[in-house]
Amino acid sequence: MLIVDKEGILIRYNVKMEKSMTPEEAAAELYPKDELYKPIAEAIFEGEEDDVIEGLEAAIAAGKDPIALIDDILMVGMKIVTDLYDQGVIFLPNVMMSADAMLEGIEFCKSESGASPVTKGKIVVHVAEGDVHDIGKSIVAALLRAAGYEVVDLGRDCPVDEVIEAVKKEKPMMLTGTALMTTTMYAFKEVNDRLVEGGLSLPFQCGGGAVNQDFVGTYSLGVYGEEAADAPKMADAILAGADIAALRTRFHTH
Amino acid sequence: MLIVDKEGILIRYNVKMEKSMTPEEAAAELYPKDELYKPIAEAIFEGEEDDVIEGLEAAIAAGKDPIALIDDILMVGMKIVTDLYDQGVIFLPNVMMSADAMLEGIEFCKSESGASPVTKGKIVVHVAEGDVHDIGKSIVAALLRAAGYEVVDLGRDCPVDEVIEAVKKEKPMMLTGTALMTTTMYAFKEVNDRLVEGGLSLPFQCGGGAVNQDFVGTYSLGVYGEEAADAPKMADAILAGADIAALRTRFHTH
Amino acid sequence: MAINRFTTMAYSEADEMVFGNAKKPVKAGLDLEIGAGYTTAEVNYAPRPEAGETQEKLVNEYQRITKDIMARMVQVGFPSVVLETEHVQQMTNNPAWGAAVAHAQKTIMEEYNEEYGIKCALRHTPGDIREDKEFLGLRGDKMTVVMESFDQVAESGADLLSIESMGGKEIFDYAVLRNDVPGMLYAIGCLGSMDMGYLWQEIAKVAQQKGVTAAGDTDCAQANTAMFIAGGLLDKNLAHTLAIVARAISAPRSLTAYEAGAVGPGKDCGYENIIVKAISGMPMSFEGKTSTCAHSDVMGNLIMQCCDLWSNESVEYHAEFGGTTVQCWSESLNYDCALMNTALKSGNEKILRDLLMASDRFRDPQSYILAYDNAYKVGEAIVKDGEDIFLRAKNAGMECCNILNGSEGLDMTKFELGALAKATAEFEALTSESETFMSDCMEKYSAEVPVFKPENYGL
Amino acid sequence: MAINRFTTMAYSEADEMVFGNAKKPVKAGLDLEIGAGYTTAEVNYAPRPEAGETQEKLVNEYQRITKDIMARMVQVGFPSVVLETEHVQQMTNNPAWGAAVAHAQKTIMEEYNEEYGIKCALRHTPGDIREDKEFLGLRGDKMTVVMESFDQVAESGADLLSIESMGGKEIFDYAVLRNDVPGMLYAIGCLGSMDMGYLWQEIAKVAQQKGVTAAGDTDCAQANTAMFIAGGLLDKNLAHTLAIVARAISAPRSLTAYEAGAVGPGKDCGYENIIVKAISGMPMSFEGKTSTCAHSDVMGNLIMQCCDLWSNESVEYHAEFGGTTVQCWSESLNYDCALMNTALKSGNEKILRDLLMASDRFRDPQSYILAYDNAYKVGEAIVKDGEDIFLRAKNAGMECCNILNGSEGLDMTKFELGALAKATAEFEALTSESETFMSDCMEKYSAEVPVFKPENYGL
């Protein structure tokens, strides 16, 4: 059998470019100093739900307000995770597991206080009618939740009617759509036209394998999203006052 | 050096499928029996202009009418050539050379009689504006001439205005366009629209590397031509009464 | 039909495997023999979206595609070709549509075979439509439609029957985004294999009745999904070490088709086919450097190492400067095959195979494992416990981890190594008892995955 | 700059030639060396028609193209890449547009080179716009615009300068449709070479001033036109034996660039480059089985035999399932290169070269002559009378006929044989006196070809 050294044939750019710090080391630099908060942030990073609850119990026992804890530590801990993801230090499954742990923590805080926290905003997500490819959509939903948004997930193969109904009912700050097939992405145009007809004007973020910026640019509410990680950035931009034109300027980079 | 027999690796389908007759044998079977006509047909097949003239001189000396000779032998001889081309027995350069010889013959007959023969019809050919690829157009023109049509050749990179002017002036039975670049073929749409605007309704045969049937089908006068050899067939069909719809039915085979 | 598990390797050593040769060649279609000493291109295509509106438009589109390909083959002098039609959903949901397409395509192929003597065969791959909006519905009415589709395409001219079945996918989608190795093992190795056993016995029956070939299945829905999420070297959605664990586990799953009556050629997108070929000796289709029209690849050359058919996976039908897409890609594929066939004919096939393999061996953990020598080892781990679908899948995953842990010349990132260490530990902590594992998983995933319905698997 | 004719072969025997190695490698761009022991992909692309409307849109389109390619390269781990921008006419006619595109592309390439260390270079190929609607205008105002374009792209980031020059084309277009071998010889061998000498001394001067590389030219306008008209095996527009005669004659013509100061890499679509490499020892680009996006080929593998750069010729920028077209094709090309580089590294390059050659040697008369051993012989016939542009072109055509007449293992049709016999006889009947030939042709074609203007060639 012929074994040939890779030098000159290929370059593992991922190995070549790798940050020298381990994810754990990088995270450790970012944890809050507070004795009560640090273990919770750590538990979120590790994706250990039980440890998150344990940490929260300790904090509540020490007099912290459960609802305040959501913003003060759960969201803070999660931000460490998503920042590291954005920097390429950690990978998506870590984010997913951390998000699961954080969401458990929020549920726990809510049940402890009996009150509901104010979320950053509500977002409706869906996969285009006729399309069953829903992994990208699930990632988008998870990252939005991880960033503190309330997500209404309409699932895959979602009829245009249902999308319009949901927007009417939920009054979200933005709507996302995912399509992986050239045959299904045209549903976005229809959703757009029905929204406009109904006087519903909100940014309609579209992404997924089949979709491209040129296509999304052809309907008035459309904003193209390349990576799932762009979804929370778009939502944040909306909170900061960006309209559709501004969103396009920022996210239509091609 | 490694030499590997082709068996199992490739098949020369052209060799495998080759007709057993040589072109000369195939042509010999088709020549007219007439002693005066046969040498002329042969000379056309060989593309020997001087022999064509010699044969015509002999026929005229024997009392044949120069203008009648055009139809009776020059066109007949040329048809042998184009039929053999259609059957794949001979190749294009033979057709081109035969056509040159036949056209010389026609000129000779005309000068002998002083009169002008009636052609089967007039056809305007051009290459789309902005496009210099003119070989396909030259082949189309040659085959149309070979089939007895009068061709007005507007050349390459031909502005839309000039095409419209030529159609107005020449009143051809059909117009052809050739385009090899995706950037230039849109000129055909413009030509079409300007013709329609001007109330000029004639079949507009379009072909060339960049052009396809779907595109040509989008404008009202368009008929798609795949091979140059289709051009005389289309003209013949028009003479036989076909309108644009009928031409499309026959030539839009994809 | 019964299920006969593989408990031995078809090849006595890895080095025996080459492209264009399978222990058990398959005759199919018009004069074609697959794995019988030469490779053949398998051309794949997708109709343009507009073409799906009516049956007539769709048939017309496939006629154009078929004519274009056959015409190009004879223009460049290629001796053989396979066409694969992966159904768009209308074609499976309306079995008559699929049948009309198969008939139209086969008619053209017969004309070319008659006129030029070109060897050819037609594969049809109905979509696995056994689901509704929320849930998989593997065993209900939709199963009937799928079988009706197979029946009709076989009747109308399809020579090779395939499907990319979805069993286990609801658990897998959940597990893959959570680095959940036992979950992937359950989804692919257990549920996937169980569904395939059920489904493929039926397909093999149809094939037998109609005198056509039950070809094979791939773990597109799971191992390929993992591979796609893993992506290129710089993507950060899934460790490539985990993607290859999923792939290793998918080999015993895809093997099930051949245990239930299929005989190959396995379908193109099954990168696990190299392991399946080592075990079954049946011919396999692969795709790689000449399927970039459909997806990027981190082992474009390597995966060609032992192919019998060589595919472009899928390309939308449209025009390019050089002709239509199907003409461009079919020509490129065939040149690859001409190179392999020249090597075969001149006795240089092992050198070429090794060059293909060596070019990507260290490109990625995935290519490292699928290099034919390592793939063979994974195969051995599978047949060792060939009768137990859980154990053999677990073996495959563990062997994959072991080979990576002991790899030489392969550089991995810390992240890949971390995921590998975690997977290795999880495998080691697992029970060896199939029943224990099955019931633990049933409990865990029934609770965690709302769309999981055990009755889909007869559980 | 002066013209120094080649009168000896760079290689002492045909077998010395392989892919990835040239006697005279060329350093260019960012850390790249061409022909220095490895092959590199050369990616080509055409903007979408709409993108040509304004300079801004065009620059934007090329930025997307460049980014897409560079991103794909690092995702799959390829060590090097060349980008070739063949100007659309707006870019040459407005030299500032071409310059803006070159600058935008190079900026992105520099970023990738800096961040990842990927080796890369940018080729710009202005269009040969030296003509008006009716006539070639090789030496007038249009020449000034072309040189201005070279000057500006070189200033703005282009590393390699090329053009596909058109000298002789007005005669060739007439001759090729009439099987007129002396006409092709006059067009390509004499007029083409004369124009190239004139043009390339100027280009070499610009390159020297700007510190970039004068790369090379191809006989696209003539030999490739013949190859396209000849088409596939079943086309009947031109005998393939005549197409290869035109190709053989084009070798001494394209060689002129290197005699006037160019140093390679020769441009992709020059199938004559194999002969040019044998004579000049300079690195060459080729295209074949992985340029089916641009055209079909009857020697897709063979033509890869001795490439230094490996190209896809041209593909329109648009989306495919697997990414944009430039990403798909650049990845496929690079896998071909990875295979060749693996062979080079393991000492198996001659076996792979021979397999590539053997796969197509007998596919067509054209591939037979361009097999490296026969190409070398044509090269020898050229350098024998290297100082006389007429004689060496005639020698090339005659040697081509001789090799075909004595071919072994190549089946030709009666039609091909007939055309070959006629060409052979015509060559034998030709004068050996350059001056006689030139003045005879001048008389004949001035009469027969209305668009022929001798002043284009300083005649």
Ligand code: B12
């Ligand atoms: C996995 C997969 C499947 C799985 C899907 C599993 C699942 N639960 O989703 C299964 C096996 C079920 C499947 C089935 C089919 N598939 Co499929 N599939 C794929 C594959 C291989 C990968 C897709 C994927 O998951 N990618 C990874 C995810 C994470 O990427 P993503 O969704 O694009 O999301 C990323 C970004 O786009 C972004 N994003 C997504 N949405 C949004 C939204 C916003 C707002 C933002 C900001 C970002 C964003 O975030 C993500 C990460 O950054 C692709 C191949 C390819 N080239 O894409 C084919 C592919 C999409 N499938 C295809 C086909 C044809 C099918 C079938 C029809 C096959 C058949 N014959 O049965 C069926 C579909 C049936 C149906 N009615 O839908 C074709 C589509 C061709 C076309 N016409 O367009 C493809 C392209 C394969 C091919 N090359 O031919 N498939």
Ligand code: B12
């Ligand atoms: C030869 C050639 C040239 C020659 C042209 C010589 C000449 N006098 O025509 C030269 C070298 C001059 C040339 C120049 C250029 N070319 Co050029 N050229 C080609 C090439 C290689 C072959 C074209 C050809 O002659 N084919 C043979 C003829 C006989 O075929 P045809 O015209 O299609 O005709 C046949 C049928 O279509 C039919 N037909 C044609 N018309 C009609 C009409 C009717 C009514 C009917 C019935 C039938 C019919 O009959 C013929 C035989 O059956 C093609 C490659 C390709 N893939 O096509 C590129 C190609 C067309 N060129 C191309 C380009 C880009 C150029 C340049 C811009 C290059 C440059 N950077 O300078 C310039 C053009 C400048 C300009 N403003 O136009 C691109 C076009 C890309 C695009 N955007 O669409 C191509 C596709 C190459 C590629 N793969 O990139 N080119």
